[in-house]
Amino acid sequence: VIAGCAHAGICNTVEHAKRVCGESRVLDIVGGLHLRGAGPQLEGTLAYLKNQNLPALHxxxxxxxxxxxxxxxxxxxxxTGVGLRLEYGDR
Known part of the structure; x- marks a missing residue:
């Protein structure tokens, strides 16, 4: 899942991508997660991402x-940075 900036919330963005793609797994999340401080949003996002068992997070x-x-x-x-090249292969 590539997120320019997850204004809708990265959890919502990932769930939408899973529905659109018909896929339950997520190999990576790349982009801005729109998380600027501690609080309920961060705690909820941490719990959600932990349950996704991501192989990578950028x-x-x-x-x-x-x-x-x-x-x-x-x-x-x-x-993560400019020029980073990511390859996923057959997973």
């Missing part, structure tokens, strides 16, 4: 450092 802009630290506790957060 959170970037509009995701605060504190949120990235918390995300790294529930998903395999990986470095």
């Amino acid at each position: 959170a970037c802009h509009c995701t605060a450092l504190a949120a990235k630290v918390a995300l790294a506790q529930v998903a395999p957060l990986q470095e």
Whole structure:
């Protein structure tokens, strides 16, 4: 799932993508998660992402450092930047 900036909430965005694609699994989330601070939204997002059992998570802009630290506790957060090349193969 690629999210420019998840204004609708990354959980809502992922669920919509799963419905549209007819797929229950998510291999990666790449993009801004629109998480700027602690609170109920972050806690709910952490619980949701933990249940997704993501093989990878690439959170970037509009995701605060504190949120990235918390995300790294529930998903395999990986470095993201300009020029990053991701390959998924047959999974």
